[in-house]
Amino acid sequence: MSTTVDEMSRRTGAMSSAELSGERESRATVGDVTVANPRMVCRDVDVWYGAKQAIKGVSLDIGKNEVVSMIGPSGCGKSTFLRCLNRMNDTIDGCRVTGSIQLDGQDIYDKGLDPVPLRAQVGMVFQKPNPFPKSIYENVAYGARIHGLTNNKAELDELVSASLQKAGLWNEVKDRLDQPGTGLSGGQQQRLCIARTIAVSPEVILMDEPCSALDPIATAIIEELIDELRANYSIAIVTHSMQQAARVSQRTAYFHLGDLIEVGETNQIFTNPKHRLTEDYITGRFG
Amino acid sequence: MNNARAAGAPPQRTIDIVNASLKRRYAKERRFRLLGLGAVVLGLLFVALLFADIVGKGYTAFQQTYIQLPVTFDASVIDPEGALDPETLRRANYAALIRKAQREVFPEVTARRDTRALGSMISVGASSHLRDMVLADPDLIGTTKEVWLLADDDIDMLVKGHIDRTLPESERRVKDQTLGWVERLESEGRIEKRFNTIFFTHGTSREPELAGIAGALMGSFYTLALTLLFSFPIGVGAALYLEEFAPKNRWTDLIEVNINNLAAVPSIVFGLLGLAVFIGIFGVPRSTPLIAALVLSLMTLPTIIIASRAALKSVPPSIREAALGVGASPLQTQLHHVLPLAMPGMLTGTIIGMAQALGETAPLLMIGMIAFIVDIPSGFTSPSTVLPVQIFLWADSPERAFVERTSAAIMVLLAFLILMNLTAVLLRRRFERRW
Ligand SMILES: Nc1ncnc2c1ncn2[C@@H]1O[C@H](COP(=O)(O)OP(=O)(O)OP(=O)(O)O)[C@@H](O)[C@H]1O
Ligand SMILES: [Mg+2]
Numbered sequence: 001m002s003t004t005v006d007e008m009s010r011r012t013g014a015m016s017s018a019e020l021s022g023e024r025e026s027r028a029t030v031g032d033v034t035v036a037n038p039r040m041v042c043r044d045v046d047v048w049y050g051a052k053q054a055i056k057g058v059s060l061d062i063g064k065n066e067v068v069s070m071i072g073p074s075g076c077g078k079s080t081f082l083r084c085l086n087r088m089n090d091t092i093d094g095c096r097v098t099g100s101i102q103l104d105g106q107d108i109y110d111k112g113l114d115p116v117p118l119r120a121q122v123g124m125v126f127q128k129p130n131p132f133p134k135s136i137y138e139n140v141a142y143g144a145r146i147h148g149l150t151n152n153k154a155e156l157d158e159l160v161s162a163s164l165q166k167a168g169l170w171n172e173v174k175d176r177l178d179q180p181g182t183g184l185s186g187g188q189q190q191r192l193c194i195a196r197t198i199a200v201s202p203e204v205i206l207m208d209e210p211c212s213a214l215d216p217i218a219t220a221i222i223e224e225l226i227d228e229l230r231a232n233y234s235i236a237i238v239t240h241s242m243q244q245a246a247r248v249s250q251r252t253a254y255f256h257l258g259d260l261i262e263v264g265e266t267n268q269i270f271t272n273p274k275h276r277l278t279e280d281y282i283t284g285r286f287g
Numbered sequence: 288m289n290n291a292r293a294a295g296a297p298p299q300r301t302i303d304i305v306n307a308s309l310k311r312r313y314a315k316e317r318r319f320r321l322l323g324l325g326a327v328v329l330g331l332l333f334v335a336l337l338f339a340d341i342v343g344k345g346y347t348a349f350q351q352t353y354i355q356l357p358v359t360f361d362a363s364v365i366d367p368e369g370a371l372d373p374e375t376l377r378r379a380n381y382a383a384l385i386r387k388a389q390r391e392v393f394p395e396v397t398a399r400r401d402t403r404a405l406g407s408m409i410s411v412g413a414s415s416h417l418r419d420m421v422l423a424d425p426d427l428i429g430t431t432k433e434v435w436l437l438a439d440d441d442i443d444m445l446v447k448g449h450i451d452r453t454l455p456e457s458e459r460r461v462k463d464q465t466l467g468w469v470e471r472l473e474s475e476g477r478i479e480k481r482f483n484t485i486f487f488t489h490g491t492s493r494e495p496e497l498a499g500i501a502g503a504l505m506g507s508f509y510t511l512a513l514t515l516l517f518s519f520p521i522g523v524g525a526a527l528y529l530e531e532f533a534p535k536n537r538w539t540d541l542i543e544v545n546i547n548n549l550a551a552v553p554s555i556v557f558g559l560l561g562l563a564v565f566i567g568i569f570g571v572p573r574s575t576p577l578i579a580a581l582v583l584s585l586m587t588l589p590t591i592i593i594a595s596r597a598a599l600k601s602v603p604p605s606i607r608e609a610a611l612g613v614g615a616s617p618l619q620t621q622l623h624h625v626l627p628l629a630m631p632g633m634l635t636g637t638i639i640g641m642a643q644a645l646g647e648t649a650p651l652l653m654i655g656m657i658a659f660i661v662d663i664p665s666g667f668t669s670p671s672t673v674l675p676v677q678i679f680l681w682a683d684s685p686e687r688a689f690v691e692r693t694s695a696a697i698m699v700l701l702a703f704l705i706l707m708n709l710t711a712v713l714l715r716r717r718f719e720r721r722w
Contacts, residue, residue: 116614
């Protein structure tokens with residue numbers, strides 16, 4: 001996998017000339033990684049899959065009431081970094097995370113910290129839709145059920161329908177809530193997973209390409225939802241659509257082969273990138 | 288192909304290249320299919336042969352020969368005092384009634400040796416049948432009634448045609464004299480073959496006509512129930528822990544290797560272990576379903592653990608991530624999502640293990656299940672035997688009548704195995720889910 005990425009970058013004209021001529025550009029992050037009002041603070045995060053380093057010394061803040069978008073070529077470590085933020089990488093054998101990641105000043109990799117409440121607080125929409133092989137209703141209700149968020153069936157019904165509505169799926173599934181979530185189409189599954197995540201009202205939401213299988217209308221609904229959620233929560237979203245990043249996010253982070261190359265106001269990144277790699281990427285010369 | 292193109296050879300369309308090799312590919316496929324079909328047919332042939340042999344030998348055991356005699360329930364023999372005391376009724380000499388009834392049918396037989404031969408035509412169990420009749424209905428005393436009495440196994444074999452009537456007397460188990468009596472009874476309609484209920488309601492016996500599989504069947508039932516109770520929770524729990532919770536290090540590797548080894552250990556070793564540890568150290572009573580279940584649980588555990596781990600491995604990790612992602616604890620993730628998906632595989636493994644346990648003989652010989660036990664076991668700690676051991680014991684008996692009973696018992700065992708495997712298939716269907 002890594003070789004393909006390397007090869008790819010070598011083949012790309014702009015990169016290879018720079019690297020071959022020895023003027024290797026600095027991989028230190030350009031731009032200010034900090035925010036005035038941080039929710040999550042990541043410092044010098046390294047992630048290893050066995051002997052392979054997937055994230056190299058990344059520092060980044062995620063502020064209150066803001067949407068941070070993460071962009072970058074495929075395989076550059078966006079998902080890996082996102083999964084560090086709610087310790088989802090714990091489930092992968094051989095995955096090692098160093099550095100510090102704090103949520104509201106508390107180190108989430110602290111030995112004594114319980115990842116279960118952390119994940120209720122930092123919710124995640126995965127890159128591949130992964131509904132439970134249970135009913136649509138059960139999919140959305142599950143989180144609320146295990147955390148005891150509702151007191152009775154009526155409240156739970158209400159929560160399920162509200163979550164599905166927010167995810168723009170309600171009209172398509174309201175007549176078949178008892179059918180398996182795995183029987184939905186790819187895009188419907190993606191929205192089901194979004195509904196499942198927002199049903200537990202996490203305060204930080206990590207979204208890994210939440211609209212990759214959605215049509216423009218459904219995408220607009222999700223983007224509206226993100227905008228709405230921002231009023232109370234913090235959101236980190238990985239996307240391959242630069243238009244989407246420009247539409248929904250306040251800040252943008254550009255990743256490249258495990259390095260965080262540049263961070264800045266979304267406007268600035270797309271109109272006036274400071275690093276050449278960022279510029280290559282957003283102008284379409286790479287990726 | 289690419290090279291040829293690059294070298295500027297006449298352009299060849301991909302479809303032509305594909306077509307050229309198509310014939311060879313299909314021929315290969317046909318050969319493979321024929322090979323597979325051949326293997327399946329061969330396998331089925333052997334199974335059919337096995338079944339035909341067993342059924343051919345055993346189906347007659349489901350019938351039993353009875354002889355009709357006019358029995359007079361003589362009050363002077365059964366109840367001389369006329370008090371109808373159950374104890375007296377129970378102790379009365381019913382064999383005498385049978386002898387008397389036979390004398391009536393064969394008045395010409397008087398010599399002592401001949402009357403004894405005549406008496407041996409009727410099973411020794413017949414008198415207890417008469418006793419039960421009287422105990423159930425004391426009004427019978429003093430009356431005469433035609434009663435169908437259980438025939439001795441030699442007569443049974445003769446009537447069923449397992450003893451060749453044309454052989455010279457010296458080579459035949461049934462003598463000419465008896466043969467004559469049987470033929471006379473047959474012509475009078477006093478011999479009949481009926482469904483053999485004794486086979487299903489009695490424990491074993493030295494007399495083939497009184498031997499049944501009820502004892503062994505109940506023993507097997509109690510043993511299997513306990514084995515399931517022990518091995519399923521432990522096996523699934525161990526698999527769950529090893530697969531999902533245990534740290535992956537040298538110790539767990541060592542445990543994995545050992546579990547795989549245990550699955551290949553000859554079953555008799557488990558019997559020796561049971562004898563040394565459970566009986567020797569813990570003093571578990573021998574010859575009981577309890578000790579059998581302990582030993583068989585040890586034997587089936589590796590099978591269940593290996594199958595369960597494979598089932599857990601096949602659950603896609605994305606399901607675990609989904610559950611953990613909404614904040615489920617690891618145990619909740621397992622119980623709510625992983626376990627239901629792994630259940631079909633676990634159940635299949637368990638039922639295979641149970642089927643193995645049902646058919647196991649060797650380790651049970653070590654722990655006293657081979658004892659001759661007539662009573663039908665009434666619980667987990669009452670002495671008993673199990674079906675395969677019963678088959679082993681009967682197959683060892685010299686009487687011709689035990690041959691058909693052996694085959695019949697095998698048929699019952701096979702029926703249960705098929706039933707269990709059918710359950711496995713149905714359970715799989717029931718629990719199977721798409722994802
Ligand atoms: N479970 C894993 N085991 C080993 N290596 C992994 C694993 N997951 C990811 N990687 C490697 O880590 C690097 C970053 O992967 P990651 O999934 O974070 O990329 P990404 O930026 O999300 O890509 P995409 O846009 O295609 O989703 C890749 O080189 C990948 O091969
Ligand atoms: Mg990704």
